[in-house]
Amino acid sequence: MQNTIPARSEADPRFTWATTDLFESDEAWRAELTRVRGMLDELKSYEGRLCESAATLLGYLRLYDDLMRDGDRLISYAFRKSDEDTRNAVYQELSAQSRNLLVDLDKASAFSTPELLAVSDERFENFFREEEGLEHYRLALTRVRRKKDHTLSAECEALLAAAGQLSQAPDEIFSMLNDADMTYPDAVDSEGKKHPVTHGTFIPLMMSPDRTLRESTFRSLYGVYGQYRNTSAAVLTSQMQQLQFFANARRYPSALHAALDHTEVPVEIYHNLIQAVHDNFPAMHRYVRLRKKLLGVDKLHYYDLYTPIVADEDMKVTFEEGKELARKALAPMGENYLKILNEGFDNRWLDVYENKGKRSGAYSAGVYGVHPFVLLNYTDTLDDVFTLVHEMGHALHSYLSNHTQSVTYAGYVIFVAEVASTCNEALLMQYLLGQTKEPRRRAYLINHFLEQFRTTLYRQTMFAEFELWCSEQIRKGEALTAEALCAKYADLNRQYYGEDIEPDPEIALEWARIPHFYYNFYVYQYATGFASAIALSQRILREGKPAVDDYIRFLSGGCSTDPVSLLRGAGVDISTPAPISSALKMFDQLIGEMEELTAE
Template identity: 75%
Template sequence: MAKMIPTRNEVAEEYTWKLSDLFPSDDAWRTEFSRLHETMAQLSSYKGHLGESAQTLLAFLRLQDQMEVDGDRLLSYAFRKTDEDTRAPAYQEMSAQAHNFVVELEQALSFETPELLAIDEERLASFYQSAPELEHYRLLLTRIRRKKEHTLSAEGEELLASAGSMGQAPGSIFSLLNNADLTFADAVDSQGSRHPVTHGSYIPLMESPDRTLRESAFRSLYAGYGALKNTCSAVLSAQMKQLQFFAEARRYPSALHAALAETEVPVEIYHNLIETVHQHLPTMHRYVRLRKKLLGLDQLHYYDLYAPMVADEQMEVPFTTGKDLARAALAPLGEEYLRMLNEGFDNRWIDVYENQGKRSGAYSAGVYGVHPFVLLNYTDTLSDAFTLVHEMGHALHSYLSNHHQSPTYAGYKIFVAEVASTCNEALLIHHLLNGTKEPKRRAYLINHFLERFRATLYRQTMFAEFELWCSEQTQQGRALTADTLCAKYGELNRLYYGEDIEADPEIALEWARIPHFYYNFYVYQYATGFASAVALSQRILKEGKPAVDDYLRFLSGGCSSDPVTLLQGAGVDLSTPAPISDALRYFDHLLGEMESLLGV
């Protein structure tokens, strides 16, 4: 019998996040929404006055910090409520109001950067002298003034800010299409039983030992996207065009340059990742051949990529067990880290299970002055245990940065966002492998971590290469149609996975279901973050407290320095190919151990 997905009100409260920590009610949110519009008007009143005196500039920056804190709470409540059930009209409206608020705030503050740039160096130096409290904002002001060549006039900045809602439209449209409107036919297993195909159930279905079920789920999912491929291509094309528009408006050489400038990351790191992974593609091809051999298949298909390669080995990990595993695996990070972890477990930071209409996937969203909120769609698998430690890594990174940095510098750059999460995963696999010498169980666990390598370092780099190609096509004035997107995506799959897997036509549609293509050159950071995390976890396990202290300082750093420098302080230098190469050599080592354990 097909498993029924519960409605939201059928989920036990203990497995839902506690949004009353943000606002006690929707009415309280609406009251704050009105009040923040008044604060927005106060910020606007500084227009034309930022260069008048040190005290005026200081008062403006402090008010802006407070608006950042209060606005963060406002937005988080709206978006979390929407994600509980994306079909709910009331919260769709609330989310739309929150998006509009962001656009209005950007418009209201569009004068800020031009006015700050207009203050000459001598006058700004005198401001620091007459108001020593401004020293706190020196790094912020330096970063803003560094962007002088990419900043427009006050009128131009106001125009770009007013275009913000149009820039958000492709991502919003895709989210509604993907989470609220798109449905899939049930998958049918080898016994004729039906299984709902949802975003939350798809990967567990792909991990089933029943190949008939896997193939059915695979074809069901891509039939859904295939029916909408022209709509999906139009939305993705619109995303690339809006990124190119803003990059050109700000006089960046490309959308990639514009995106990475925001995170203070050299574009060479992006290209270096792709080039280094290309050098190690033969190891991925070897892994694919091993999978084909262990599954005993004449033809390996893409719906076989998640199937267990070690027969009769499987771990069911209920949520309670997942929390216990997390505590044990993360113990090397020290008592204080475990105290924060348990605080999250015990105080409903986490929305655990899937319900009808709930946003797919998983994420963590930090909120300054409150605590992070973690969305899961937990289905009691080993993968879910890894997702739990992954998202709690994000959560505690936010928690530490928010506790150790002011609102000005608490928000860490997305370049380092995946480091803490993946370091937790590396510590979990180490803990699990340490717990068994039994060859079959070790092979099962190694296979799981090899899959993380495949899905994160290799696959996300393939995504990054595809996203870069889409951007370059757009910059060159070439159309992104369903056919051209499928052709390129199919070509990249053949490059990354090799000749030992069948070229299923459905996989060429995978681009249509990846929400991260609407995140503006985000995906490459999963790969660089994974490589960094492997290095950090190995240092923590080898060196103990000194490495942990460096790591916790990194987690507490927010954006108090550029992200490459912060990582260097923890012992990882991504300005060189070494961390990527070292991680891929570790993949090769684990692959060799698995081959040895299984005698192939």
């Protein structure tokens, strides 16, 4: 872990991603942007004649694929460079131009859906007989035509596409406020030493055994969010309003229906998740009581939730050690999987350490025809190793889909993305547990596993429930004031965590710092993905090659079929609550083992 946070210019190139694999320079990027913008005019020239013949339709679809591939490289370069230092005005401009390109692409192609829907079923089928190359696009075209009830006239579609730029504003404002403008007072430990509080240091500081430091960090961060609570409420309100606007425009019953229909996921899966977690509140409340007991505190606070509950076990893991752990833990995935993993490690797919202005958190971004890029903010904790394998799970999912599918079908939906990442995490945990029988170390690892359940299945479901509530308030015409948001968020925390934790007023502000509330019903997929990953990892370890082969086919599937069917092919039926309930049963069993291991 770095002792000080360097400027981007001081970062060791070995631990930064190779954006030159996308473009050698900003000048090369600008030249490509000019060329791609010329392709937009060519795309627009198909308006009014898209379905005049099968050959014309095929020409349009191939041009659109080329635009998606080349535009992806442009957008990835701009966003990756901007995320290196969010304060850099040059890359803020490139990112803005990339967003404009996306909007302009939507505008230039807005005519296509209404024209495709105007074709009769008989003529549609004749196209495939007349032009053999169109067969490749049958599924993509069928997906367009199934949305007939939610598609408007060409003029209205063009208007909605133009409004797309406005729809990005809440996320952009939140990002600037959260990543670039907000700064936090230093936290102070029990010896009076100061510690810088940033998005990258917050969780490591909250994991500290020094309770004074944890409390100071907690109050430092949320004190600043409290100062901006009304602004944050206005930004979140704008996000929910724009989602509702587009849902109404496309004649969906709700923003939830609109979001899940886009990924071919039934809304029942969202509601099943929340209900299954509610049914298993007793296990979470049991875990909170155990944490309170093992920490030996009279009152458990929210700033006590991240620190390990097994004393004297400080698992520091350097980045090199983390990579080696990843290789060993993922060995059951087979030689080819490990070969790709090492290719990423050895060829600068990753941006490893925090620097001033760098985007917080972690992510993986696949780029068709290049390779994935992975952002980390590595601080030498065991959590960081889990983040490493998590993001490399995304990266290898992208790699395998991009190398197996055409650009038309390579892009998988988020619903299955979180399965690939959390399956890797589950394999890492099973590997670590298999390496130790020593009670204290085993208890430490089980606590870490329990925390994955808490933060992924329970906490992300709580986020999902909060997001749904926000959306419903807007749908009903209710105001999302800071007071209303804080009251609802505090109430959900009481339900999920129970009565054995103090209702710290600061936790009611946590909603204001969650970027995923700007991702359009995204967070529930962490929970469904985690439950699916538990089932898949168990099958891989139990059955070996047959399970691995099914899983690799799943990772290579892109969007070649709907996500629920892709998962079913790998061995998990997420259309039922069973995977959620099964995972939470494991959670309860792990709590029981933890109680035995830590019994006095």
